[in-house]
Amino acid sequence: MVQKNKSAEKLKELGEKVVKDISKNKNPNIIVPIRALSNVIFNERTRTLELGDKTSTRYFFNIAHAKKFVQTIEIASISKDLILEDKHASLRDVFYMAKRTIPGTNVDLVYEQSESDDIIEDLELITGNSREQLYINANKNGSIVGKVTIEDAGDTIRWDKLGSGGWSIPSNVENIKFKKVDAKYIIYMEKAAVWERLNEDKFWDKQNCIIISSQGQTTRGIRRLLQRLYEEFKLPIYVLTDFDAYGFYIYSVIKYGSINLAHASERLAIPSVKFLGITSNDIEKYGLKKHFIKLKDHDISRLKQLSEYEWFKDNKSWQKEFKTMKQYGSKAEIQALSSRGISFISDTYLPEKIKNKDFLE
Amino acid sequence: MKEVLIAETLAKEQKSISISEFFLKNRHLLGFDNPTRALMMVVKEAVDNSLDACTEIKVLPEIKVEINQINENRFTIIVEDNGPGIVKQQIPNIFGKLLYGSKFHRLRQSRGQQGIGISAAVLYSQLTTGKSTKIYSRIGSKKPAHYFELQIDTKKNEPNVIKDNEIEWDKDQGTKVEIEIEGRYLKGKQSVDEYIKQTAIVNPHATFIYTNPEKEKYEYLRVTDQLPHEAKEIKPHPYGIEIGQLMKMIQDTRANTIQGFLKSEFSRISDLVSKEICDKAKLNQNEKPKKLGHKEIELLFNSLQEVKIMAPPSDCLSPITSELLEKGLRKEISADFYVATTRSPSVYRGMPFVIETAIAYGGELEKESQVRLMRFANRVPLLYQQGACAITEAVSETSWKSYGLQQSGGNIPNGPVIILVHISSVWVPFTNEAKEAIAHYDEIIKEIKLGLQECGRKLNVYINKNIKSKEQKEKISLFEKYIPELASSLSNLTGSNKMEVEENLRKLLKKELPALEVENGAKE
Numbered sequence: 001m002v003q004k005n006k007s008a009e010k011l012k013e014l015g016e017k018v019v020k021d022i023s024k025n026k027n028p029n030i031i032v033p034i035r036a037l038s039n040v041i042f043n044e045r046t047r048t049l050e051l052g053d054k055t056s057t058r059y060f061f062n063i064a065h066a067k068k069f070v071q072t073i074e075i076a077s078i079s080k081d082l083i084l085e086d087k088h089a090s091l092r093d094v095f096y097m098a099k100r101t102i103p104g105t106n107v108d109l110v111y112e113q114s115e116s117d118d119i120i121e122d123l124e125l126i127t128g129n130s131r132e133q134l135y136i137n138a139n140k141n142g143s144i145v146g147k148v149t150i151e152d153a154g155d156t157i158r159w160d161k162l163g164s165g166g167w168s169i170p171s172n173v174e175n176i177k178f179k180k181v182d183a184k185y186i187i188y189m190e191k192a193a194v195w196e197r198l199n200e201d202k203f204w205d206k207q208n209c210i211i212i213s214s215q216g217q218t219t220r221g222i223r224r225l226l227q228r229l230y231e232e233f234k235l236p237i238y239v240l241t242d243f244d245a246y247g248f249y250i251y252s253v254i255k256y257g258s259i260n261l262a263h264a265s266e267r268l269a270i271p272s273v274k275f276l277g278i279t280s281n282d283i284e285k286y287g288l289k290k291h292f293i294k295l296k297d298h299d300i301s302r303l304k305q306l307s308e309y310e311w312f313k314d315n316k317s318w319q320k321e322f323k324t325m326k327q328y329g330s331k332a333e334i335q336a337l338s339s340r341g342i343s344f345i346s347d348t349y350l351p352e353k354i355k356n357k358d359f360l361e
Numbered sequence: 362m363k364e365v366l367i368a369e370t371l372a373k374e375q376k377s378i379s380i381s382e383f384f385l386k387n388r389h390l391l392g393f394d395n396p397t398r399a400l401m402m403v404v405k406e407a408v409d410n411s412l413d414a415c416t417e418i419k420v421l422p423e424i425k426v427e428i429n430q431i432n433e434n435r436f437t438i439i440v441e442d443n444g445p446g447i448v449k450q451q452i453p454n455i456f457g458k459l460l461y462g463s464k465f466h467r468l469r470q471s472r473g474q475q476g477i478g479i480s481a482a483v484l485y486s487q488l489t490t491g492k493s494t495k496i497y498s499r500i501g502s503k504k505p506a507h508y509f510e511l512q513i514d515t516k517k518n519e520p521n522v523i524k525d526n527e528i529e530w531d532k533d534q535g536t537k538v539e540i541e542i543e544g545r546y547l548k549g550k551q552s553v554d555e556y557i558k559q560t561a562i563v564n565p566h567a568t569f570i571y572t573n574p575e576k577e578k579y580e581y582l583r584v585t586d587q588l589p590h591e592a593k594e595i596k597p598h599p600y601g602i603e604i605g606q607l608m609k610m611i612q613d614t615r616a617n618t619i620q621g622f623l624k625s626e627f628s629r630i631s632d633l634v635s636k637e638i639c640d641k642a643k644l645n646q647n648e649k650p651k652k653l654g655h656k657e658i659e660l661l662f663n664s665l666q667e668v669k670i671m672a673p674p675s676d677c678l679s680p681i682t683s684e685l686l687e688k689g690l691r692k693e694i695s696a697d698f699y700v701a702t703t704r705s706p707s708v709y710r711g712m713p714f715v716i717e718t719a720i721a722y723g724g725e726l727e728k729e730s731q732v733r734l735m736r737f738a739n740r741v742p743l744l745y746q747q748g749a750c751a752i753t754e755a756v757s758e759t760s761w762k763s764y765g766l767q768q769s770g771g772n773i774p775n776g777p778v779i780i781l782v783h784i785s786s787v788w789v790p791f792t793n794e795a796k797e798a799i800a801h802y803d804e805i806i807k808e809i810k811l812g813l814q815e816c817g818r819k820l821n822v823y824i825n826k827n828i829k830s831k832e833q834k835e836k837i838s839l840f841e842k843y844i845p846e847l848a849s850s851l852s853n854l855t856g857s858n859k860m861e862v863e864e865n866l867r868k869l870l871k872k873e874l875p876a877l878e879v880e881n882g883a884k885e
Binding site: 011012014015016018019022023025027028060061062063066067069070073074076077080081102103104105106107109112294296297298 | 729758769803836837839840842843845846847850851853854855857862865866868869870872873876877
């Protein structure tokens with residue numbers, strides 16, 4: 001309750017500052033920390049990304065800022081109402097709550113959900129409260145299975161008794177209690193389809209591990225859950241993604257934190273995770289070249305960006321991956337392994353990789 | 362013993378099905394999959410034929426298209442041209458026999474590629490209405506005009522002539538075809554109306570007079586007397602062939618040596634190149650080509666793909682030219698700005714092609730919606746399967762934000778714009794037989810992007826000069842509308858008085874206005 005009032009109070013303070021500017025006949029402004037590579041610092045000691053102290057000032061009377069300025073105040077007001085009414089809304093809900101056509105124009109206050117999502121991340125930084133503290137949740141995303149028992153909202157749940165779908169990971173995992181965890185390690189994978197394959201093969205049972213997947217981007221809920229499992233049970237975590245720039249970045253986000261959410265690295269980053277595959281060695285060793293997909297222009301430019309990130313710049317093994325991919329001019333999906341047989345991944349590939357400790361750092 | 366018997370029984374049941382029968386069962390392959398599309402396909406096939414015929418004898422085309430609605434789902438399509446006409450003996454074959462035509466075996470840019478078009482329309486008519494197709498044709502003022510009524514014998518793939526008369530016709534030269542079909546007429550992006558309009562844009566040397574089923578008459582007049590430059594026929598280029606084709610060429614050749622065969626049947630093979638090819642394949646270039654065994658042909662084929670050979674000549678292509686493309690666009694689309702460009706010829710799989718792109722911006726074009734994309738192959742509009750087309754991919758992958766348009770993710774951009782892309786090639790690679798989407802060859806996509814970028818840069822200059830300042834003014838006027846919104850959000854957030862905040866903001870606006878007007882929309 002105390003926290004609740006504090007979050008609402010922070011939002012109100014932001015509004016009051018703006019009202020004060022206006023009454024003083026001053027162009028109202030909001031100071032927002034910059035969330036971009038230019039303001040991200042790689043902390044050599046903690047091995048995670050941190051947000052720097054660069055800020056930008058958002059003015060209402062500025063052609064390029066005006067709409068964003070109104071969006072910021074509007075969404076702050078929506079969030080305040082949510083907190084006071086004690087109701088949690090999804091990112092999508094907030095988008096619709098803010099979306100409207102401004103009378104007398106054909107301009108929508110927010111046009112796409114990405115705009116309101118962006119403002120919510122700004123508000124986290126402006127107020128120093130996390131999204132959850134602003135009463136805004138992301139969608140459930142990702143599945144997990146393993147010999148684990150948890151307690152969630154008063155219910156006791158066994159992850160190994162949930163059939164083919166596994167447990168869906170909510171956006172907020174702060175209040176989950178782990179009752180029993182019986183596993184030697186965790187594999188996180190980018191592809192839900194691969195997870196389904198491993199689950200059907202009962203890989204987690206045979207190998208005594210936990211498997212977890214998202215569909216594409218790793219959400220905060222998943223990252224926080226992984227971090228908690230690591231910190232509370234010291235389970236090693238291995239990341240399995242496609243052999244492409246986007247897959248590599250997924251690993252980078254889990255390990256070091258993301259550029260966009262650098263301010264939350266402390267709660268999300270896990271510097272000890274290791275990259276299991278798909279690596280260029282796997283490509284050679286398992287003959288995946290015939291399943292190559294040609295790199296497009298955006299793949300190549302993304303690859304270049306990755307190789308220039310401070311946390312990859314001096315990492316020889318990763319630079320080798322980037323260089324090899326560029327030489328191939330191609331990428332490959334995890335599912336390329338299926339060409340060696342549908343269960344090749346669970347019977348051979350993963351056990352071999354883990355036994356030989358064939359990882360990238 | 363028993364097995365032989367089964368085989369014999371089976372043999373009795375196995376019979377070759379005629380091409381006509383095959384297409385009867387697979388009409389969707391040809392684009393006749395629904396009544397709306399069928400109507401368009403019939404018009405398209407007839408108009409394509411007329412335009413190609415006129416080009417052949419260097420006559421400025423004048424094409425009349427008329428669609429009459431007989432009842433709810435029945436239409437007669439009449440297409441008349443001033444082309445060369447068709448000699449009497451050929452009329453039944455051209456209209457009444459599938460896969461008959463002269464275009465299939467030669468490499469030169471033309472609209473139809475496989476001679477399946479117009480006879481498929483005749484077949485569709487017969488299938489849906491049971492009616493015969495009527496053809497009028499005359500090859501010169503001194504020759505009689507002929508009138509035919511035709512059907513297709515689907516079992517034999519042969520024309521079935523119902524009527525064959527000499528008639529009086531007020532026309533000196535040309536062909537007119539009348540086809541009755543079951544169809545549906547709709548307006549919109551995939552309509553016959555749109556097809557004719559787009560055809561007029563990319564054929565600025567042609568006049569079209571079109572009467573739609575609602576009796577509305579449109580005249581699309583030519584804006585140039587310049588005929589498209591004549592496309593030369595070329596020999597295949599080694600990089601473009603398949604092994605089966607090579608075998609057939611070896612079987613058919615009159616050359617006595619491999620060297621002679623390579624030089625006479627392919628383009629860009631000299632004595633030197635021929636020697637290199639034979640050396641690489643470990644063949645004696647003086648050997649008779651017909652003596653080559655399967656294995657040796659395979660060696661020859663591989664070597665043909667590996668040896669470096671000059672790109673094929675591009676005089677087999679006839680692009681519209683940027684100047685005429687712009688003229689064509691100007692006459693049919695009312696916009697503020699036009700730009701067009703013709704790329705230099707390029708090659709995919711040994712086939713030469715040319716990309717042309719054009720952009721129209723502003724004017725009466727719709728502001729808030731997605732850009733309209735017009736796709737063409739050898740001057741024929743492609744109205745269906747936009748999502749599957751390489752042109753769409755190239756447009757989506759171009760970064761339009763740098764050229765002043767809005768674009769979210771890898772989508773087609775938004776704005777008051779028409780983007781036109783035309784590919785000319787001796788062999789346009791379609792994704793399927795309906796010929797509505799271009800296959801995704803890297804070389805083609807790259808050329809389209811380069812063309813779009815060239816137009817994009819010019820568009821950007823125009824937008825910066827003329828539009829940005831106007832938009833700036835519009836945006837300033839937006840502040841008045843933003844003020845009540847901001848005031849109401851603030852009052853909800855802080856409990857402050859909405860009217861008071863609003864009033865203060867209005868005062869502030871007056872003070873800030875001069876600064877806003879000089880500001881160039883500085884970035885955060």
